Amino acid sequence: MYRNASVGVVLPAYNEEGFVGDVIREMPAYVDRIYAIDDRSTDGTWDEIREAARADATATDRGNGESVDRLVADGGASALTNRAAVHDAIGRVVPIKHTENRGAGGAIKTGYLAALTDGVDATVTVDADGQMDLSQMQRLLDPIVDGGADYAKGNRLLSREYRDAMPRFRFVGNAVLTFLTKIASGYWKTMDPQNGYTAISHDALAAIEVENLYEYYGYCNDLLVKLNVHGMRVADVAMPAVYGDEESSITYWRYIPKVSSMLLRNFLWRLKTKYLVLDFHPLALFYLFGAATATTGVLGVGVVVSAALSSPGTPAVGSVTSLLLFVAGTAFLLLAMVFDMAESDTLETQIQ
Incomplete structure (x- = not known):
């Protein structure tokens, strides 16, 4: 619990052997649930998730054999449309293994559905590659718990120090997608939309129809459009990034055109839904x-x-x-x- 609010963390992982275990072991003690999703990795990610979960359960004294059925209603099977296998919880970790590779957005969707079914008050998304400073999680949770925002996201571009730490090719690609996402989503002050370090309230998660989220890296851009249509408040939180030995799986020359076409469709949908259907x-x-x-x-x-x-x-x-x-x-x-x-x-x- 964090300030009387239950906290869940969605941890998508694809071929993150050597990284995901450290992320699980370093998760703050106030986190109540860790939904660790193996997106059909081809390396030792799954074994590392379960090994780290056992170590975490021992370290946090949560290894009480509690069944996943008590953590996620019906094991999440109905919500996950039989494309994921939910295994017995190990302490606070709920290991989930995709039966097919569904991409970053698909893994996030799986975790969101489990957290939504579980009734978690605030759900955080954390990448499994160790790029996110877990000590900063409270800064994302505070706007949610205080009631000042429905969705909080990290922003590496608010500070020059953070911008300078970002590799140049990522900065340029990020700037292009930031501009396109501003137009598509209607959140004109929000930057760094590709930042996967986020927190969302239960009410916001329930409003956006998680089942229809985009199943690709553009899920975060898609999510912003849906939040705007429902009038949700967004907090952009200055956040550092940690770049180490991990390699980005994003190929920008493919990524930007694909996400741009999705943003165009979402932009037209937002105009129709928000300014013609729901209101004029x-x-x-x-x-x-x-x-x-x-x-x-x-x-x-x-x-x-x-x-x-x-x-x-x-x-x-x-x-x-x-x-x-x-x-x-x-x-x-x-x-x-x-x-x-x-x-x-x-x-x-x-x-x-």
């Missing part, structure tokens, strides 16, 4: 009209340029009109963004 706000129409007008202008300029190149000396008829359409469309998009920022302003806070 003209910013949705401004977005759509602005995008259509600006695109028409760009296409018009392209046609004019193509004609001029194929027939030198041909008057650039329509170039001014196309340019005006582009400018007008851009103005409508910017106006829509201003309205969007205002709508979510009270839903965001930053904690240094």
Whole structure:
């Protein structure tokens, strides 16, 4: 328990032998449940999870043989759609093994479903590669326990010291996805959306339809969009990252296009659901009209340029009109963004 709130940790692991055991053994004593998900690893991750769980149970005096049925109702089998095997709990650790590899998002989803069924007050996500400073967990939990936020996430970009510690290629990829996620989610102050060090309240977890979460690394971006539609408050917490011998499994040249397409779909879904179905706000129409007008202008300029190149000396008829359409469309998009920022302003806070 942390300040009278039960705490669960979702620990997704894929080929994290040599790292996941240390993460389990170093987990703070106030954590009540550790949902350790082996995403069908091909190394010794599963054995290391169980070995570390036994060591943790001995160290924390939790090795009382308590059945997983008391920790997760019906063992989580119905919620996990038979794609995961939930084994007997070892102390506070609930070992879960995927029967197929489902990616980071799928593993997080499995842990969220187990924590939701268990009725945990605050659920934290921690990577199994040892990059996250577990002593910082309280800073994520405090906004949740205090009632000031429904979701708290680490942000490595709020401090220059933290930014300098991040490898350059990760920083550039992170900056691109931060901008795209701001537009898609409506959380315009939130940065570092790829940070997997997060905490979420039980109410927020129950509201977002966990079963429909994106099953890829973009799950964290997808989650932000769903939280915004439900009016959930997000806290961006300055957080250091620890980079050691582990290697990132993200291939950015594949990752960014794939997640970008998902964000575009989510953006359109958010506009429809939040500003047309649940309520009405003209910013949705401004977005759509602005995008259509600006695109028409760009296409018009392209046609004019193509004609001029194929027939030198041909008057650039329509170039001014196309340019005006582009400018007008851009103005409508910017106006829509201003309205969007205002709508979510009270839903965001930053904690240094």
